[in-house]
Every structure is written in structure tokens, then in C-alpha cells.
Amino acid sequence: xxxxxxxxxxxxxxxxxxxxxxxxxxxxxxxxxxxxxxxxxxxxxxxxxxxxxxxxxxxxxxxxxxxxxxxxxxxxxxxxxxxxxxxxxxxxxxxxxxxxxxxxxxxxxxxxxxxxxxxxxxxxxxxxxxxxxxxxxxxxxxxxxxxxxxxxxxxxxxxxxxxxxxxxxxxxxxxxxxxxxxxxxxxxxxxxxxxxxxxxxxxxxxxx
Numbered sequence: 001x002x003x004x005x006x007x008x009x010x011x012x013x014x015x016x017x018x019x020x021x022x023x024x025x026x027x028x029x030x031x032x033x034x035x036x037x038x039x040x041x042x043x044x045x046x047x048x049x050x051x052x053x054x055x056x057x058x059x060x061x062x063x064x065x066x067x068x069x070x071x072x073x074x075x076x077x078x079x080x081x082x083x084x085x086x087x088x089x090x091x092x093x094x095x096x097x098x099x100x101x102x103x104x105x106x107x108x109x110x111x112x113x114x115x116x117x118x119x120x121x122x123x124x125x126x127x128x129x130x131x132x133x134x135x136x137x138x139x140x141x142x143x144x145x146x147x148x149x150x151x152x153x154x155x156x157x158x159x160x161x162x163x164x165x166x167x168x169x170x171x172x173x174x175x176x177x178x179x180x181x182x183x184x185x186x187x188x189x190x191x192x193x194x195x196x197x198x199x200x201x202x203x204x205x206x207x208x
Contacts, residue, residue, distance in 0.1 A: 001099065001119045003154050004030035004061075005203045006196065007178035010051065011035045014187050017047060021054040023189055027196050031156075033063035033080055033178075041070070048074035063101070068094035078119070083109065088116045101156070105136035110147045110155075122178060123147050125159020126169060129180075135159075141172040148173040166202045177203060 008029050013020045017034070024032045032055060034048055048064060052074050055062040063078040064071035068091040071079040078099040081091060088100055099119040104110040113121050128138045138159065148155045157169045158178040169177060179199065186192035 001154055003175040005176060006200055007031040007033065007156050007158075007176055008183055008196075009033045009035050009065075009178055009180045011180055011184060013184045015189065015192060017051055018054060019189055020183070020192065021051045021060075023192050023196065025055060025058045025060045027193060027200070029060050029196065031061050031063055031078075031176075031178075033065055035065035035080075037066070045070055045073055048076065052076060061099075071095055071098060080122070088118060103158075104147075105139065107143055107146060110151065114151060114153065118153060120154040120156060120176070121147075121151065122156045122158050124157060124178075126157050127160025127165060129160040141168050144169065144174060145172040148175075163198055163202075166199060170202055170205075175203065 006029055008024055010017055010020055021032060034051055036044055048070055052062050061077040063080050064074060064076045065080045066082060066085050068079055068086060072095050078101060079091060079095050080101045081088060082103040088102060091100060101120045101122060102113040102118040103122045104113045110121060110123055123144055125136060125138050126141060126144055129135055144157055154176050156176040156178050157174040161169060161177055161179045162182055183192060183195055186195055
């Protein structure tokens with residue numbers, strides 16, 4: 001799997017899921033993950049299928065967080081698993097050869113994850129972040145650089161990323177970055193697209 005640049009995580013967006021998904025498709029976002037941990041299963045599946053209908057046939061890969069069953073039923077492109085989710089080898093029994101990414105929060109976890117041949121890994125939180133109920137300690141950009149140096153798959157920097165610190169993350173070698181709040185809090189489609197283009201410009205420069 002090649003580097004994909006900006007990775008957007010859909011979680012309680014002010015604009016609504018569909019509008020954000022449509023903007024991502026328009027702007028060529030390669031990875032769009034649906035992460036809604038508090039929805040009942042039926043609602044989650046219905047939402048996943050709606051978002052999937054927007055990304056189908058486009059360059060935007062649709063990723064389901066945590067749930068191999070929902071990933072399979074919504075015909076997602078990829079599944080993303082955290083440290084407390086099903087092990088990747090068990091998830092494979094459900095989703096087959098679907099692409100799978102793994103979250104990691106330390107050098108040791110990154111090494112263990114890479115031994116399981118995921119398609120990419122997430123590494124973070126780079127900076128402190130309140131988007132999770134029980135956040136892991138911040139790993140910082142030096143550890144990010146170490147992981148990028150030994151990883152044989154794309155590494156997605158995640159956690160507390162904003163325009164004011166993305167340059168440090170790119171300087172550490174990041175080619176892929178996931179952001180949540182900065183995009184989810186946009187109140188108009190125009191503002192969302194402006195924010196996406198800004199971050200894309202940082203990552204595109206680093207990828208050349």
C-alpha cells in the first residue's frame with residue numbers, strides 16, 4: 001500500500017456525515033474512516049452504507065473503525081482495528097483479504113503490529129488529545145520518526161494534529177496524517193474544504 005496523505009476520520013461532524021464524505025470525494029481524500037462508537041448497530045450499518053454509497057467508485061477508500069462485521073456488511077474498502085479490538089488474524093476470518101490498518105501507541109506496539117502484516121499502522125497520539133475517553137499518553141514526533149524509519153508500510157500520524165503543529169509532524173517524516181476535530185468542527189462546506197486543502201498542501205509538499 002502506498003502513502004495516501006490525508007486520512008479523515010468521520011466522528012460526529014457538525015456538517016453531517018454525508019456532506020463531509022461528499023467533500024472528501026470531491027477533494028480526492030484517499031482514506032475516510034467512519035468512527036461512531038456510540039451508535040446502535042442498526043444505525044451504524046445504515047450510516048456506513050450511506051457513506052459507502054458516496055465513496056463507491058471513487059478514489060476515496062472507505063474505512064470502518066473497530067467492526068469487522070459492519071465493514072463486511074457495508075462493503076467497506078478497509079477495516080481499522082485498535083489495540084482492544086479483535087486481533088487482526090480473527091478479523092481476517094470475517095473480512096477476508098480486505099485491507100486492515102492497526103492503531104499503535106508505542107514503539108513496542110508498532111513493532112508488534114508490523115509483525116502481523118497490516119496494510120498500514122496508525123501511530124499516536126502525537127500530541128495530547130481529548131477525542132478519546134481514555135487517551136493514551138502522547139508519543140511525540142521523535143518516536144514518530146523512529147517508527148516511520150523502521151516501518152515497511154505507511155504510518156499514519158494521529159492525535160492532536162492542527163495546522164499549527166502539522167509542520168513538525170511532516171518534518172519528522174510523516175507522509176500520512178489523520179485529523180479529527182479540525183475537520184469535524186467545520187460549520188460550512190466551504191470552511192471544511194478550505195481546511196482540507198490547507199492540510200493537503202502540507203502533506204503534498206512532503207510527498208514530493
